[in-house]
Amino acid sequence: MSSLTVLLVVCVKLFLPAPIKNTELRNEFWLRKTFASPDYDLVVGGDSRIYRGVSTTAINSELSPKLQAINLGYSSAGYDLEYLNFLVSRLNPAGKRILVLGITPHSFTLEGAKNDLYHEHLDKGTFEVFKALYLSKYLKHFAPYKATELKVYVLNGTSEEGYFEDFQADGWAHSHRLPEDSLTAIEIYQKLFTDYQVSDTLIFNFFNRISEIENSGIEVIAFRPPTFELMTNVEDSLSGYNEAFMRNEMELRGCTWIDLNPAEFHTYDGSHLHYKSAEHLSKRIGQEVEKLLADKP
Amino acid sequence: MxxxxxxxxxxxxxxxxxxxxxxxxxxxxxxxxxxxxxxxxxxxxxxxxxxxxxxxxxxxxxxxxxxxxxxxxxxxxxxxxxxxxxxxxxxxxxxxxxxxxxxxxxxxxxxxxxxxxxxxxxxxxxxxxxxxxxxxxxxxxxxxxxxxxxxxxxxxxxxxxxxxxxxxxxxxxxxxxxxxxxxxxRVTNYLEKWNAIKMIAFGLFQKMVIADNLSLFIDSAFEGKSGFEGTAYWWLVMIAFSFQIYADFSGYSLIARGLAKYMGYHFRMNFNHPYLSKSLREFWTRWHISLSTWFRDYVYIALGGSRRGIVTGLIALAITMMLSGLWHGAKYTFLIWAAIHVILLIFERLTKWTKLFGKSPLLIPIIFTQALVAWVYFRADDVTQGNQIVSSLFSYSESDLAFYDIYFDSIFFLGLAILIEFFVYMRKNYAAVKMWYWRSNLDLVLVSLAIIAILFLRGEGKQFIYFQF
Structure with missing residues (x-):
């Protein structure tokens, strides 16, 4: 029986492509963020547009010397005080201390501020954390397939359809979707902003905390991740988010705001950047960080 | 753990x-x-x-x-x-x-x-x-x-x-x-160890491959997240739930029995393909057998059982079933689940309607449907939701069949679960299939396939449903 089982395992590994979503790697990815050590020079925060849109490795490609950097973005993350404090706490007090924040309307809604994914992983038991951090390198070989993947593979001889993400050690998910559809996320956001608006309380608390962070000597860089034009319109018209106000308030507190031209970037679903655009965005952030470091006495 | x-x-x-x-x-x-x-x-x-x-x-x-x-x-x-x-x-x-x-x-x-x-x-x-x-x-x-x-x-x-x-x-x-x-x-011999491994592998398969893969489809329906409605949709959800709870609990029992067997101990069978029953009474001799016999021995018989005439027997049956409902949880829904079984069991005992069908396999879907309707309340968050689902099951409304594509990952495993039960039925009822199974020594291949499925087709790891009881 054991020989037959081993033979079948080998066949699966040889003849089937890797599963589209490797649940073991996914778990490890989020837990590595949640339990990241407090020794980074640069920390990136934000929601799914950030964890899929900013590669700190690409930021570092613009820097000399390189910084210890990590992307601590989570799916649907929101800027409540707990999340902001978590980001700050991962900065090395003796390091460069740069906080890069991706600003999206969703990250200022009460729905975002629940930070469900962050809490889900924070609440994991010790063994679960141990498993993800130390055993996932073995367990990833046994990541399960979905029936849909096998169906597509059997029917088309390939599984190259759907959403693909490749988790990177720096907290970035290199992602794309086949086939692409810029309208995929629009309807979801339309519904979302009907139920949830940008919260004034969250924004007020956020600005207060940003002032404290800036006063403590941490450099804050902020930007709005570029999206499909229609998505930006939906967000601006439905969410109650005011870009000019946000930028103005951030700059008043000493933050650096990065202007980005959406035409330079490409999303695969209207919301999230294709990995090539993510690398481009990251390099733009890297250039701003380089300037900031050069100006710093 | x-x-x-x-x-x-x-x-x-x-x-x-x-x-x-x-x-x-x-x-x-x-x-x-x-x-x-x-x-x-x-x-x-x-x-x-x-x-x-x-x-x-x-x-x-x-x-x-x-x-x-x-x-x-x-x-x-x-x-x-x-x-x-x-x-x-x-x-x-x-x-x-x-x-x-x-x-x-x-x-x-x-x-x-x-x-x-x-x-x-x-x-x-x-x-x-x-x-x-x-x-x-x-x-x-x-x-x-x-x-x-x-x-x-x-x-x-x-x-x-x-x-x-x-x-x-x-x-x-x-x-x-x-x-x-x-x-x-006792020192367990090779055959006992093989049987233990077989039980553990099949138990894990039932839990991790069947039950866990069905959960997304069912949970999204009961939590109202799927956005789908209609008669066909709810029938499929409830068929899926019937198989999920069976695979989840029967899987646990099989693993428990396998572990005990490996140690040299014997636990009695807890599930015996209950959805192949041809009467509701038979269903209760095949479903959660250890609990059913516990209630039979310590409650039903203590209340007089069937020895003191039909009325006492029916009252004892009703009390036993209602206590069994309450045992599952402190909710009205469990009491309704038990009450449905009480009504159907009493009707079956008084009318003996199943005898009209002789040993016809047609009884299997009829009894399954009875159990399925009761399961609605077992799974529903509250009585109102249960009533709404039962109403959807029995008053026709069109379903958007797009749910088939969206939940294909679950529906595929529902099909597999039904196929497995069909094969078990064929093996039990047709000598030729039984002989073929026995001669081809399929167990070896099936255990290997079960292990492969556990490794590569498992669903998202979930707690066993019966832990909450």
Whole structure:
């Protein structure tokens, strides 16, 4: 029986492509963020547009010397005080201390501020954390397939359809979707902003905390991740988010705001950047960080 | 620690590596089983250990007192009942009863606040409390009835009560069977080990591949997240739930039996393909057999059973089923689930309508449908949701069939589960299929395929449904 089982395992590994979503790697990815050590020079925060849109490795490609950097973005993350404090706490007090924040309307809604994914992983038991951090390198070989993947593979001889993400050690998910559809996320956001608006309380608390962070000597860089034009319109018209106000308030507190031209970037679903655009965005952030470091006495 | 986890895999490897070295001395085996089981149970929350210890100690000493002080046996038996049912009432039913009282007072315009006054610790439901309480109770009941000599060794008793494979979700084993087994020293032979591995592999397959893959489809429907409605949709959801709960619980029982078998012990079958039943009465001889027989022996027969005429029999049946409903949880939905079974069982017993069909396989889908309708309330969050779903099942409304593509990952495994049961039916009923299965030694291939499916087709790891009971 054991020989037959081993033979079948080998066949699966040889003849089937890797599963589209490797649940073991996914778990490890989020837990590595949640339990990241407090020794980074640069920390990136934000929601799914950030964890899929900013590669700190690409930021570092613009820097000399390189910084210890990590992307601590989570799916649907929101800027409540707990999340902001978590980001700050991962900065090395003796390091460069740069906080890069991706600003999206969703990250200022009460729905975002629940930070469900962050809490889900924070609440994991010790063994679960141990498993993800130390055993996932073995367990990833046994990541399960979905029936849909096998169906597509059997029917088309390939599984190259759907959403693909490749988790990177720096907290970035290199992602794309086949086939692409810029309208995929629009309807979801339309519904979302009907139920949830940008919260004034969250924004007020956020600005207060940003002032404290800036006063403590941490450099804050902020930007709005570029999206499909229609998505930006939906967000601006439905969410109650005011870009000019946000930028103005951030700059008043000493933050650096990065202007980005959406035409330079490409999303695969209207919301999230294709990995090539993510690398481009990251390099733009890297250039701003380089300037900031050069100006710093 | 759940069976479908890496923690349990490591625990089981450690346990079974040491097990053969314990030798013939019963005391070392009992100590080892008790300590390992406490570790297994304490992994959830070590504070729960106090409850199982307290419950066990009450029954251990009460049973001895029943034996040693015959004049006061009733008192000690009552003490055991109060201890066990008291703990169960506090942890499982206090909120329910408080709500019922609040509602009752509210009807008479008295505003009473009872739920908020329940201490916080009583709102936490210790894992598997209903299972080990019933197991412990059966010990004192059997001693009280003179059917069992109490054990004098406390480790012997606790190795019976806390035996980790069945501690949190059964099968509920009887002291009469198991204390004797624990006394014996047995070395398992090759065939027993193979059968144990087979049970564990098939059990894990049922849980991790079938039940866990069905959960997304079912949960999204009951949580109202899918956005789909309509008759066809709800029928498919409920068929999926019927198979999910079966695969989940039967899977657990199989793993428990396999682990015990590997140790050299025997737990009786807990599920015997209940959806192949040709009457609802037969269904209850195939579904959660250890609980059904527990209620039969300690409640139904104690109430007179069928010996005292048809009316007493039907009343006993109704009380037993309603208690069984309440055993599952402190919710009206479980009572309705039980009530549906009561009505259908009484109707079946009085009219004997199943005899009209002889042994026709047509009875199988009819009985399955009856069980399915009752399952609606078992799974529903509240009675209103249950009523809405039943209404969707029986008053036709069109469904958007797009759910098939969206939930293909679940529906595929539903198809597989139905196919497996169909194959079991064919094997049981057609000699040619049985012979072919037997001759082709398919077990070997099936176990290998089950392991491959567990590795590469498992769903998102979920807690066993019956842990909540």
């Amino acid at each position: 759940i069976f479908n986890s890496i923690e349990f895999l490591l625990f089981a490897i450690g346990f079974f590596l040491l097990w053969p070295f314990l030798g013939k001395r019963s005391i070392s085996r009992w100590t080892f089983i008790t300590l390992a089981s406490f570790f297994f149970y304490g992994w959830w929350d070590w504070r729960f250990l106090f409850l199982i210890l307290a419950s066990g100690l009450i029954d251990y000493f009460c049973a001895l007192a029943i034996e040693n002080r015959p004049k006061n046996r009733k008192l000690f038996f009552a003490l055991s009942l109060i201890g066990n049912l008291g703990a169960l009432s506090i942890f499982k039913y206090s909120k329910f009863f408080a709500t019922v009282l609040e509602d009752t007072f509210a009807k008479f315009n008295y505003d009473v606040d009872l739920v908020d006054k329940i201490p916080e610790f009583a709102l936490i439901l210790p894992v598997g409390i209903s299972f080990y309480t019933f197991q412990s109770l059966s010990y004192t009941i059997d001693v009280y009835r003179g059917r069992l000599k109490p054990t004098r060794n406390i480790l012997h008793f606790f190795s019976y009560l806390s035996m980790f494979p069945q501690l949190v979700a059964g099968p509920i084993i009887r002291a009469k069977d198991f204390l004797t087994q624990l006394n014996r020293y």
